[in-house]
Amino acid sequence: MIQHMNLVFQADGLSVGEGAFLLACCNHTDAKGYVIASMQQLADEAHMKMTAAKSNKQRLIQRGLLASSERYSPKNGARIADLYRVNLDLLASMKRARTDYGPTLVEELTFNVPRETPRSNPPSDSDPPQGRIPTHPRRIPTDPPSESDGGAGSDSDPLLLPSTTPSSLSPGSGDVDGSVDVPPDGEREDEASPEGQNPSEAELPQQRERTGQKAAGERVVAAYAEALGRPVLNGTRAKLERQAVELLAQGLPEAWLCDRAREMAPRGWSNLAQHAERCTAPLPSEVSSRSRPGLPEWCGECGQGTPAARLNPRFRTLGELGSGEKCPRCHPDLATLAGA
Structure with a gap:
């Protein structure tokens, strides 16, 4: 139990080995201090070899802090985990006197509480909330007053120069009433499609x-x-x-x-x-049947020896594939003239 382990930490007069072995025992104690654990388990938890664990065990038994008893199985008489008991009363009486270890780091830490200062001007409804950038209201452009309205445009009104070409958004270029059809997505289709998007019928x-x-x-x-x-x-x-x-x-x-x-x-x-x-x-054979009727048999020397020259006369050349002079032996243009 953690309470029994705390008694070991507070006890005075224990050696390092005795304290480590006693901590391993208190890790398995019940309310009365009984422990059921093997010697190997206690030695491993105390981080010591078996000989050192047995030596510290005997010293604790001699001091009256520990009692042990061997146990055997009632069925076959085999050796099982030993039974130990920690003397909790004696261990509690070994508590060291209270010692002042000086101020701790936590006691030295203090916090300065900021003092609230009242604002000179309380925020109004028009002030923007903190953390947001104030934005100016959008100005909706209006048509400049005409001469019939009794005044000309002011200096702050934008100067709109007349366009030399009729705009597709101006009245008269659309319907009779000046309305313009706009697609639902808010964008107008370009008159000319991007390059490569609308291929011609030949492509x-x-x-x-x-x-x-x-x-x-x-x-x-x-x-x-x-x-x-x-x-x-x-x-x-x-x-x-x-x-x-x-x-x-x-x-x-x-x-x-x-x-x-x-x-x-x-x-x-x-x-x-x-x-x-x-x-x-x-x-x-199905590919040969699709070849051009009357195609001469390939000579096997032109076209750099590629098998494609058997079916495609374009590769029956004396240079690289598809280039150079036509083969006079098997090209259909020259072989037909030679046969005639």
Whole structure:
């Protein structure tokens, strides 16, 4: 009990070891001072080794401050936790005399109560509350008095210069009665839409094609991740998706690229463009059927060896992809003339 531990703190004539062991015992006492605890538990709570705990226990027993008794189980006779009792009366009689330890820090702290000073002018209803910045009332502009009203505008009235162009908010530019339709959100729509927001009809198919290629590129990356068996890192994902979109734009079919991605994953490859260029797998027959009728067979030497040149004659050039001179062996423009 905390009251019994306080008796140990106030007791005089205890050594450090005796006080620590007695505090461990008082941590488990009941109202009469009985303690049920093992010797190892008391030694641990007193922060001492077993030999020191036993030595301090014997000294407390000899001084009459502690009594102990071994206990055994009535069922099987096994040794159980010992029974101790602290002599609370003797411990209370060892209370040291009251000692003046001098002023404490709390006694030295004082507070100066501020004295209230009456305000010279009581606050009026027009004074703004404390903590707020006074704001001036909004001035609603009014039309300057006309000559028919009997006076001209004062010096404080704003000078409104006439506009050279008719305003959309001025009477006459809207309805007959001068009213102007304003959208519910309080903003007027601009006559010209922002750049890139309203694409022309010719740009819509190109945007749809780019959107479809991006979605197809994501499916190619998904095929790579499925064969890999784990999520793809962000850097590798962005690289594969970019290369897949470029290859799809060159005319390579999506299913063929998905198969190439599945081949790369187990080998740890991540360069789809290089693998597609070196791959000798045939293209699907359904893509060949969509090629231009009468397209000559690719010679395999032009277009830097890219498989896209099999279906797209634009890549059948002697320079870089889509540039340089047309291949005289397999380009449809030159091969047709040579055959004629």
